[in-house]
Amino acid sequence: MATLKEISAELGLSVTTVSRALNGFPEVKEHTRVKVRETAERMGYRPNRIAQRLVTGRSGMVGMIVKIKPDMSADQTFFEMLTGLTAALASRDTDLVLAVDQDSDPVTPYKKLLERDILDGFILNAPIVDDPRVTFLQDHGVPFVMHGQDRPDPTYPSFGIDNAQVSAQSVKLLANLGHKRIALINDELRHAYASERRSGFHAAMEQRGLSTDYVQNSATLESHGYMHALDMLSGSAPPTAFICASTVVAAGVMKAVHDRGLRVPDDISVMAHDDALPLTRAINFDPALTVTRAPLRDACSPLANILLDHLDGKPARELQVFQDIETIVRGSTGPAPKEV
């Protein structure tokens, strides 16, 4: 493998100039730059990243720790995210080191990886409310980007959707259709996103003078959606619309509606937030599911770039970005039924 020294010898230039030409410094004469680049190309030069890393003090590697869920439901998602992140990082000469979290304490795997002294930063996902990883990494001065936010006004770089907005948009859609008793089948509140959806839901409902009696915050298996919906629909003044944490939950809810002898959307409207996972496609529902939508895979590139920009010195305040949310109206929502 050719080195800077070899190129400079070949051309009778200094290593300094060759380095500058290759790195696109403006002070190099055009003619020199061209000659250097041609020669580098011809000699098959590729910079030694290790040397670059030693001198710049950066390792060119960032870490991500994945938590194994017992149900392993997110596998396809995982691979999709992995692919996207790897590609986005590679385009900026950075590699991803992956570790698996098998510890009970959430910060232990970060501590372990940190002790190896090879990482410039971390990509965190699945924040819980007041995530202990945030305190730990900030205390140790370790840069990271969070996919999502663990608190309302974070001091770290983040990318994710505005979950209060997800609820607000959903409530608005349903309220405009005349629904008054709207249910929220939410995830457990320790998940930051679920907590935000709940707040957003409360705010949007109360603003319209609507009751927030129909809220469930629990795990988000299909069976939970089914059970909660069944339960709510058997009350005396049942909800006429359901906002679901995910398309999986919506599948359970729609089954419950059906089992109660009711129809979607004539009797009951159902909508969900859709991360655009390949497993449960909202469009394949019968009727096709109305959703707020923000594809998970669209987060890969922003996450990578935000972290790397932060490593390059960009302050955290400028690196809190929200993903756009679409609202897609399909067949599962309709006007509220006439009250009897």
Add this chain to the structure above:
Amino acid sequence: MATLKEISAELGLSVTTVSRALNGFPEVKEHTRVKVRETAERMGYRPNRIAQRLVTGRSGMVGMIVKIKPDMSADQTFFEMLTGLTAALASRDTDLVLAVDQDSDPVTPYKKLLERDILDGFILNAPIVDDPRVTFLQDHGVPFVMHGQDRPDPTYPSFGIDNAQVSAQSVKLLANLGHKRIALINDELRHAYASERRSGFHAAMEQRGLSTDYVQNSATLESHGYMHALDMLSGSAPPTAFICASTVVAAGVMKAVHDRGLRVPDDISVMAHDDALPLTRAINFDPALTVTRAPLRDACSPLANILLDHLDGKPARELQVFQDIETIVRGSTGPAPKEV
């Protein structure tokens, strides 16, 4: 972070001596070594891996490329392997860089990763017969370890099970129980392991003068096991025993036996090779499944060590290791039924 220079200044020793003391060189005086180690500890010294890597010419990173299967059946396995490999590599100061193969050409992802010039070698898995990755990597002088073998006498380091032996042990067990018509429900022959199982099966059967009429080489979903078994059992002289590629296939076979109104093991014996995956546990079958067994997770540590030993200069011939295979007899195998 303390450096060698700081420690040497603190102690009035040369950087050279400090380096040698820390790296356990024998020529350092015991007293010096102790002092150096204490001081390093006290100052919180941790070697700068990037610097070590620059001077040793090693990057301390190895790559693995995972191929996404559409069915994603191997997820749990994947995470288990990832965990094991990461830990085994970390104990030898090496990190794993993971990439996802989305290309049609099997060598393209290796080429891409190689161009980033950051890897010391690769861990390959799921070899197909005469695997093109082998030629590619060998041509480029890139070290690797293969989980399994793509040909009978490979010239590269490898770790895996002796698949001919798997078949041999299975046939022996069943033949000793008096079975004469033994079926093999095998994976597609392009997979190296399946090809080896088939050869081993043929050799073992022919050695006993038994016919090898009942062999199927196809994908290994449960449904394939079911269909092939149903098919074979409807013939005029049906097999009395089945050797299955995996526990998943065995599940299909046992269902077929049941649907034919036959019983395991009274009418039909069934056995499988068991990689000890958490998903389909042989012991939970009814009756519990007789198996040849070699846990996949036991391969992690050997794979890591073989690759690293190879990088340290150990020749490939000494690095072709086979994993032990147990035979565990449970309730799904029994004496061959009396011929009518």
Add this chain to the structure above:
DNA sequence: CTGAAAGCGCTTACAG
């Protein structure tokens, strides 16, 4: 047993 020196392949003030 210990140390001064060279070097791994880069980047980047500093000087001209």
Add this chain to the structure above:
DNA sequence: CTGAAAGCGCTTACAG
């Protein structure tokens, strides 16, 4: 616009 020099933090002949 270009170059000589220092330095990133280590390892390792070579000399004593």
